[in-house]
Amino acid sequence: xxxxxxxxxxxxxxxxxxxxxxxxxxxxxxxxxxxxxxxxxxxxxxxxxxxxxxxxxxxxxxxxxxxxxxxxxxxxxxxxxxxxxxxxxxxxxxxxxxxxxxxxxxxxxxxxxxxxxxxxxxxxxxxxxxxxxxxxxxxxxxxxxxxxxxxxxxxxxxxxxxxxxxxxxxxxxxxxxxxxxxxxxxxxxxxxxxxxxxxxxxxxxxxxxxxxxxxxxxxxxxxxxxxxxxxxxxxxxxxxxxxxxxxxxxxxxxxxxxxxxxxxxxxxxxxxxxxxxxxxxxxxxxxxxxxxxxxxxxxxxxxxxxxxxxxxxxxxxxxxxxxxxxxxxxxxxxxxxxxxxxxxxxxxxxxxxxxxxxxxxxxxxxxxxxxxxxxxxxxxxxxxxxxxxxxxxxxxxxxxxxxxxxxxxxxxxxxxxxxxxxxxxxxxxxxxxxxxxxxxxxxxxxxxxxxxxxxxxxxxxxxxxxxxxxxxxxxxxxxxxxxxxxxxxxxxxxxxxxxxxxxxxxxxxxxxxxxxxxxxxxxxxxxxx
Numbered sequence: 337x338x339x340x341x342x343x344x345x346x347x348x349x350x351x352x353x354x355x356x357x358x359x360x361x362x363x364x365x366x367x368x369x370x371x372x373x374x375x376x377x378x379x380x381x382x383x384x385x386x387x388x389x390x391x392x393x394x395x396x397x398x399x400x401x402x403x404x405x406x407x408x409x410x411x412x413x414x415x416x417x418x419x420x421x422x423x424x425x426x427x428x429x430x431x432x433x434x435x436x437x438x439x440x441x442x443x444x445x446x447x448x449x450x451x452x453x454x455x456x457x458x459x460x461x462x463x464x465x466x467x468x469x470x471x472x473x474x475x476x477x478x479x480x481x482x483x484x485x486x487x488x489x490x491x492x493x494x495x496x497x498x499x500x501x502x503x504x505x506x507x508x509x510x511x512x513x514x515x516x517x518x519x520x521x522x523x524x525x526x527x528x529x530x531x532x533x534x535x536x537x538x539x540x541x542x543x544x545x546x547x548x549x550x551x552x553x554x555x556x557x558x559x560x561x562x563x564x565x566x567x568x569x570x571x572x573x574x575x576x577x578x579x580x581x582x583x584x585x586x587x588x589x590x591x592x593x594x595x596x597x598x599x600x601x602x603x604x605x606x607x608x609x610x611x612x613x614x615x616x617x618x619x620x621x622x623x624x625x626x627x628x629x630x631x632x633x634x635x636x637x638x639x640x641x642x643x644x645x646x647x648x649x650x651x652x653x654x655x656x657x658x659x660x661x662x663x664x665x666x667x668x669x670x671x672x673x674x675x676x677x678x679x680x681x682x683x684x685x686x687x688x689x690x691x692x693x694x695x696x697x698x699x700x701x702x703x704x705x706x707x708x709x710x711x712x713x714x715x716x717x718x719x720x721x722x723x724x725x726x727x728x729x730x731x732x733x734x735x736x737x738x739x740x741x742x743x744x745x746x747x748x749x750x751x752x753x754x755x756x757x758x759x760x761x762x763x764x765x766x767x768x769x770x771x772x773x774x775x776x777x778x779x780x781x782x783x784x785x786x787x788x789x790x791x792x793x794x795x796x797x798x799x800x801x802x803x804x805x806x807x808x809x810x811x812x813x814x815x816x817x818x819x820x821x822x823x824x825x826x827x828x829x830x831x832x833x834x835x836x837x838x839x840x841x842x843x844x845x846x847x848x849x850x851x852x853x854x855x856x857x858x859x860x861x862x863x864x865x
Contacts, residue, residue, distance in 0.1 A: 339598040342557065342587065343507075345379040345539065345565040346372050346580060348616070349394075350408050352571030353383065357620075362390055364619045366399050368568070371612050373400045376601035377580075381406040381436060386426025395430035404474070407432035411439045411460040414452035418467035428471055434506075435468045437461070438478040441496040442485030454492060458499050465503040475505045478541060482510040483517040486525050498532050507539045507563045512552060515545025515575060519555040526559035539563030542578045544570060549578035554586070557593075568616050569628070581613050585630045589657045603661070610663035623807060630662045637666075679704070686722050688729065700728055710840055711820045717838035719858040720851070726861070735796055735860050738853065739764045739771075741788075743781040743845055759784040767794040782808065782848040789852055799863045800856055802830035810844060825851040829859065 349365050352358065360368070365382065372380045380403045383391035387409075398405045407430045412421040427435050439461045440446045446457045461477060468475040477500035479485075485493040500508045510529065512522065522542075529538065540556035540563070542549040553564055570579030584601055587593045613631040617624040626634040636659040659666045679701050683690055690697065703724070704714060714721040726732035741763045750756050758777060761784035765772045774791035778784030790800055807826035812819045821844045828834045835858055839850025 339596060340562065342597045342599050343378040343539075343563045344376075344580065344584065344599055344601065345381065345406070345507075345509075345563060346377045346567065347381040347408075347541075347565055347577065348372070348567040348571055348580075350381045350383045351573070351577055352567040354573035355571045355576070356573075358571065360390075360619075362393060365390075365394050367619065368616060369399045369405075371615065372568075373403045374605070375584075375608065375612060376599070376605045377403055378600050379404045379406050379434060381408055382432070384408050385430040385432070386423060392426070392430075395432060398431045398433075404433040405431065406434040406436050406476070408436045408438065408478075411437045411457075411464040412467075414450065414456040414460060418463045424464060424467065428468070428473070432473065434474040434476060436476045436478055437464050437468070438480050439496060439500075440481065440485075441479040441493045442481035443489045443492045445481055445485070458495065461496060461499050462503040465500060465505050469504045475503075476507045476509060476539075477505045478509045478511055480511050481513045483512045483521065483525055484514055486528075490528075494529065494532055497529060501533045501537055506537065508533055508537055509539035509541050509563065509565060510556070510561070511541040512543055512549075515543030515549065517542075517548075517552065518546065519548055519551045522552045523555040523559045526556050526561060530560045535560035535562050537562075539565060540578075541565040543572060544575040544577060544579075547575075549576070550582050550586075553578045553583055554593075557597075569613055569625070569631075571616075579628075581609060581631045582629045585609065585657070585662050589661060606661060607663045630657075631664060635659070636664055682721065683725060686718075686725070688722075688725055688731070690729065696728060700725055703728070707840075711822045712838050712840050713822060713824070714838065716824055717836045717851075717854075719835035720837040720854045723837075723854055723858055723861070732857070732861060733865075735767070735857055735865060736793060737766045738789075738849075739766055741785065741849060743785060745781055761785040761788040763788040763791075765789070765793065767796065770794050781845050782852075785845070785849055786852055789849075789856065793856070796860055796865055799860055799865050803856070803859060804828050806834065808848075810847075821847050823847040823851050825855055827855045827859070833862070835859075 349360060349368060353360055369380050369382060380400055382394050382405060385392050385395040385407050395407055407427050409427045410423050412418040412424050418424050440450055440457060443454055446452065446454055450457060465475040465477065479496055482493055497508050510526065538561040540553055540561045542552040564583060566578035566580040566583055568580055570576040585606060587597060587599055588601065588603060588606055610631040614624055626632050629635060636655055679697055680692060723732055741761065743759060743761045745757060745759050747755065747757045759781045760777050763774050772792050772794055774788045776784050776787035776791055778787050786805060790803060793800060804827065805825065806828045809824045811822045820840060820842055823839045823844065824836055826834060826836045837851040837854035837858065839847040841847040841850065
């Protein structure tokens, strides 16, 4: 049976750029566009040429080899012709293959936001699309606020969609701009629109304000739309957009969609999805959502002992798809809920050779549970667990010994006369027969300790020159002024490796120092020092 074609339209670089705290550089945009092109999406919407210098520069050249390059902008203003509208001119001057015009389809917004008549708004839709077509560009209309507009004035919302279709728009995209429409409403409204515009020309664009953006997208597909818009990692203003990192694998791996539809992304290309998701987070300096479906670090993680045992026997017991299909990995976590299966699986993943019936497995399991009762958390600190296991097995050398450390925090006036807090740390380390003392100032006590500890490790210094502290998290494990504090630290190096360590103490500085030492020893272990 011939499968129907669904087109995937990515708007990470335009709608995703409206995410709070997201600022793409020109280099970021080029790299993400090329990753999307390699993934196999059909459209990459690059931004709003003419709205800002960065987007204007981005659209001077086409960065794509296969996907269509889409530019976003408003339909012509009321009282002007399309040929005399500066916004439309900027779109036409860009290197875009496709022009995405956005138009109000809620009568309330036409009056309030645009200040024009309903007929003038329709004229803007028709004239803009025809003008783009006359200049050899494919045209798309984003029907902004379509679902709210449909509920308020069904006839006018439909008239906007029909006008775009009759004017030659390739896709008429129904937008749930406020993100408040529910799946059953989406499906019902799309079916009504299909009486006036064929599904082969209809698209869906949803926002996630009720956590239904992905569900709403599939509801629209079931109803008949054949064009899907979304963003990588669900980026977007307020609560985000429909997440293509969830939509694309569902279309390819779930029989209900895979047997009925085909998309431009192949199963082989899908294996790069997690890497693309992680790269976007890295470019934005975001810590990725560990629990994101398909691509999150915990998407295929099993914690409970009985679950781990079942997964090791047959992954299908607790996995809905194979992790490798999206470039992810299966993880069996070590925690206070762990059993022998968890320990053995994690040791195997780490490359630690040990027989299943070795009594040290039980001793390691008991030690993990004892330490987690004190506040340690190894499921989020893989490097500390590996060090714990290798120390028990005698496979972790003792690289250095910290004889003492001290930290001083002083509030004083600087040379500019400003009152500032300055931290100074002193660390005394023994490396073999060599005694080393390092002093460093930092923004806080932990930063000062980190700098002092890594300032001079004698013969091991060359192994840690490229270390970078990426994340630092503190959690109070038991409340009160005498609370036990857990510190998790994430480090990385110039080769792209990342690892996490944990420290626990009633003193947050001491807990931090434990985690810092583990991080450095782990780096030395992996470097073969």
